[in-house]
Amino acid sequence: MIYRTHAELYDRIYHWKDYEGESRKLRALLTHEGIEEGSAVLEAACGTGLFLEQLQDRYEMSGFDIHEPMLELARRRVPSVPLFAADMRRFALDSPVDALLCLFSSIGYLRSDKELSEAAACFARALRPGGLLVVEPWILREHYEPGRPSMHTYADENLKLCRAVVAEIDGDRAVMExxxxxxxxxxxxxHLAERHEMRFTPIESMLAILEETGFHARFEEEGLMEGRGLYIARRAATRVTP
Incomplete structure (x- = not known):
């Protein structure tokens, strides 16, 4: 995958993504949910640190990612932000945070309800009682168009990129070659080729998993990107067991 072998291309092919505008929405959401300036906020699957860059002046940010090459780019971008390598299904913090973010559909790479439950339990343990979880999911199956071709490009004086894909479905997963x-x-x-599989998780299933792992959760249709929505959840006061 590009995350492991060509991380330097990631930000270029996603140059169209409005991290600044989405971060404004995030700040408004966090404020509405009572997360004050200076609060401790962790980003799971932080990638190259573009959200961290936008949020670091307002919150005490930290982040982790499973791919070390992506973290290397993030460390250059936000050198003052604590970063570490970890899997969202298996990580632990020394001290709990006030809010935890998992954005840009990173949660969609988890392949089963069991893996979602493992990640949600880790999220709960990472949060203080009453802490806030914000998860941006992969799109719903009914919004996915199998057979649809798409293409993204990037160009500067020294580099030209083109990435093309035809959307496919295999069981409960979107498949993108x-x-x-x-x-x-x-x-x-x-010529580089990579296969991505993103699992479709019905809203009611995700809400049930969050409730079972110690959250009071809701789904908001209006999210950061069109068609994805957000899960917004509060960690319950009771302790979450490993």
């Missing part, structure tokens, strides 16, 4: 063309100055053109 992504094909890249990479043209860099003074280098042969490269």
């Amino acid at each position: 992504m094909n890249w063309l990479v043209a860099a100055r003074d280098q042969p053109i490269r």
Whole structure:
């Protein structure tokens, strides 16, 4: 996957994503939910740190990601933010945080309800009692169009990128066989291929998992990106067992 082998291309192919605008929405949401300026906020699956960059001046941010090459880019972008490598299904903090964010559909890479429950339990243990969880899910199955082609490009003087995919479905997963063309100055053109599988999780199933792992949760249709929504959950006061 590009996350492991060509992390430097990630931000370029997603140059269209409005991290600044989405972060404004996040700040408004956190304020509405009582998360004050200076609160401790953890981002799970933080990638190259673009949300951390937008939020670090307002909150005491920290983050983790499973892919070390992505974290290396994040460390350069936000050198003052504590970062560590971890799997969202298996991580622990020394001290709980006030809010935890899991954004840009990273949760969709978990392949079963069991893995979702493992991650949700870790999220609950990472939060103080009453702490806030914000999860941006993968799109719902009814909004996914199998057979639909899509393409993203990037261009500057030294680098041209093209990534094309035709959407597929396999059981309860969206399957995206992504094909890249990479043209860099003074280098042969490269063809890269990677397969992404994102699980469709019905709203009622995700809400049940969050409730079972110690949250009071709701789903909001209006989220950061069109068509994805947000799960917003409060950690209950009772202790979450491992």
